[in-house]
Amino acid sequence: MKFSRRTATVAAIAGTASLALVLSGCSTGGDGGSGDEQITLTITTFGTMGLDDLYAQYEADHPNIKIEATNIDTGGNALTDWKTKQASGGLPDVQAVEEGWLGSVMEVSDTFTDLRDYGADDIKDRWVDWKVGQATDPDGRIIGYGTDIGPEGLCYNGKLFEAAGLPSDRDSVAELFGGDDASWDKFFEVGKQYHDATGKAFYDQSGFIWNAFVNEQAEGYYKKDGSLNVEDNATLKNFWMQLADAQQAGLSANQAQWDWGKGQAFVDGTFAVFVCPGWMLGVVKGNTESAGGDASTGWDFADVFPGGAANWGGSFLTVPTTSKHPKEAAELAAWLTDTQQEVAAFQAAGTFPSVKAAQTDAGVTGESDLTKFFNNAPVGEILGSRAEGVVAQFKGPDDAVIQEQVFGPSRTALDAGTADGETTWNQAIDALHQLVG
Structure with a gap:
C-alpha cells in the first residue's frame, strides 16, 4: 500500500501560482517554444516534489513561456483532483502522476500524449529501466517522464x-x-x-x-x-x-x-x-x-x-492530450526531469533521482542542506545503496x-x-x- 506519497508542511491545497520566473538549460526536441508566440503552460504537482524553484529558471530561458503552477498538498488529494479533471476535461498541460495511480492511469493511457512523438525514444536511456517500463503502456506508448524513485x-x-x-x-x-x-x-x-x-x-x-x-x-x-x-x-x-x-x-x-x-x-x-x-x-x-x-x-x-x-512512491510528469501546447509541454516535462534539474529537486526535497546520471552526481552524493540537517549523514549515498535491488x-x-x-x-x-x-x-x-x- 502507498499512502499519499508526500505532503507539504501545510495541509491545504496550494492555490494556482502564476510564476513570472524561470530557468536555464537545454530543452529536448526543438526550440522549447523560443519563438515570439506567448504561451502559458499550466502544471499540477503535489506535495514536496522539489520543482517549485525550477519554474523561474525555465521562464528566464524561454521568455515567451509563462508557467502557471498548482501544487496540491498530498498525493491522495491530488489523485481526487486528477480524477475529477480527467472526467471534466480540465487537466493542465503537464500533470504529475504518482506511482500508485499507474493502474488507473494506464486504463486511460490514450488520454495522455505519447511522448515518443516529442523525442522520448532519444532520451529514455537517461532513466533507470524499470522507471521507463512503468511509464510505458501496453501499446508501447511512453506517457510519462520519471521524476524520482522512493528507496x-x-x-x-x-x-x-x-x-x-x-x-x-x-x-x-x-x-x-x-x-x-x-x-x-x-x-x-x-x-x-x-x-x-x-x-x-x-x-x-x-x-x-x-x-x-x-x-x-x-x-x-x-x-x-x-x-x-x-x-x-x-x-x-x-x-x-x-x-x-x-x-x-x-x-x-x-x-x-x-x-x-x-x-x-x-x-x-x-x-x-x-x-x-x-x-x-x-x-x-x-x-x-x-x-x-x-x-x-x-x-x-x-x-x-x-x-x-x-520502493515507496515516485512520480512522473505527463502531458494530457487536452493540452493546447503538447510540444512545449513535453519539452518542459523533459527539462524538469533532466539530470541537473533532478539534482536540484533532490537538494530541495530529498527526492532521489530516477535519472542515472543524477544519482551519482556530486550534488546528490555530496553535502547539502539535507546532509547538514540529518547529522551530516551521506543521504545521497545511503539512498543509492537502498535503491540496489529495488523492483517496481x-x-x-x-x-x-x-x-x-x-x-x-x-x-x-x-x-x-x-x-x-x-x-x-x-x-x-x-x-x-x-x-x-
Missing part, C-alpha cells in the same frame, strides 16, 4: 536513542536493526526495548509501517496478472496482526497522518523512528523546522530497512483506493485502540468488497 531507509532520532540506552551512530543503528538481514521482527523487538526504557511510542503511526511492508512484497494489493491479492493473503494479514500487537505494546504514537501536530511530534520526543523513502527526508526536515527544530533536534538517517530493499511492484487500478479508503479507516481505528487486529482487518475486507469488489 527507503530509516530515519531515527539519535538523541532519543541515546536516552533509551540504544546505540545512536548510524552504522551501529543499522546493525541494531539487523544490517543486511534487517527484519520487521527485529524492528518491533527494538521498538519494545525503546518503549520499556522510555515509556514512549517508537513510531508515529501504523499506516506508514504497513505501507512499507506491502510495498516490499513481490506482489502487493494486486498480483502481477491483475487480480486482487488482499482477502486471502496470509502474509498481509499476519503482518496486520503484528501491527496490532505492537500498538497494544505502546509502539504507535497514533499520530494523524501528514500532520504530526503541525510538526511538533518531530521535536518533542513523541516518537523516535520514521520510515523514510528519499522524498520523506524533506518532510521530516520541513516539519521539524516548522515546529522550531533544527539539526540539533537529533534526526539522522541509517542505511538499513526492515525486510530489505523497498505492479499497481492495479484501485491500488490508491485500497491504500486510502480500504485500509485507512481500519488503520485509524487500530491506532486509536478502538478495535483489535481481527476486527479492523475484517472491517478492511468489508470495505474492499464495497469499494473494489
Whole structure:
C-alpha cells in the first residue's frame, strides 16, 4: 500500500501560482517554444516534489513561456483532483502522476500524449529501466517522464536513542536493526526495548509501517496478472496482526497522518523512528523546522530497512492530450526531469533521482542542506545503496483506493485502540468488497 506519497508542511491545497520566473538549460526536441508566440503552460504537482524553484529558471530561458503552477498538498488529494479533471476535461498541460495511480492511469493511457512523438525514444536511456517500463503502456506508448524513485531507509532520532540506552551512530543503528538481514521482527523487538526504557511510542503511526511492508512484497494489493491479492493473503494479514500487537505494546504514537501536530511530534520526543523513502527526508526536515527544530533536534538517517530493499512512491510528469501546447509541454516535462534539474529537486526535497546520471552526481552524493540537517549523514549515498535491488511492484487500478479508503479507516481505528487486529482487518475486507469488489 502507498499512502499519499508526500505532503507539504501545510495541509491545504496550494492555490494556482502564476510564476513570472524561470530557468536555464537545454530543452529536448526543438526550440522549447523560443519563438515570439506567448504561451502559458499550466502544471499540477503535489506535495514536496522539489520543482517549485525550477519554474523561474525555465521562464528566464524561454521568455515567451509563462508557467502557471498548482501544487496540491498530498498525493491522495491530488489523485481526487486528477480524477475529477480527467472526467471534466480540465487537466493542465503537464500533470504529475504518482506511482500508485499507474493502474488507473494506464486504463486511460490514450488520454495522455505519447511522448515518443516529442523525442522520448532519444532520451529514455537517461532513466533507470524499470522507471521507463512503468511509464510505458501496453501499446508501447511512453506517457510519462520519471521524476524520482522512493528507496527507503530509516530515519531515527539519535538523541532519543541515546536516552533509551540504544546505540545512536548510524552504522551501529543499522546493525541494531539487523544490517543486511534487517527484519520487521527485529524492528518491533527494538521498538519494545525503546518503549520499556522510555515509556514512549517508537513510531508515529501504523499506516506508514504497513505501507512499507506491502510495498516490499513481490506482489502487493494486486498480483502481477491483475487480480486482487488482499482477502486471502496470509502474509498481509499476519503482518496486520503484528501491527496490532505492537500498538497494544505502546509502539504507535497514533499520530494523524501528514500532520504530526503541525510538526511538533518531530521535536518533542513523541516518537523516535520514521520510515523514510528519499522524498520523506524533506518532510521530516520541513516539519521539524516548522515546529522550531533544527539539526540539533537529533534526526539522522541509517542505511538499513526492515525486510530489505523497498520502493515507496515516485512520480512522473505527463502531458494530457487536452493540452493546447503538447510540444512545449513535453519539452518542459523533459527539462524538469533532466539530470541537473533532478539534482536540484533532490537538494530541495530529498527526492532521489530516477535519472542515472543524477544519482551519482556530486550534488546528490555530496553535502547539502539535507546532509547538514540529518547529522551530516551521506543521504545521497545511503539512498543509492537502498535503491540496489529495488523492483517496481505492479499497481492495479484501485491500488490508491485500497491504500486510502480500504485500509485507512481500519488503520485509524487500530491506532486509536478502538478495535483489535481481527476486527479492523475484517472491517478492511468489508470495505474492499464495497469499494473494489
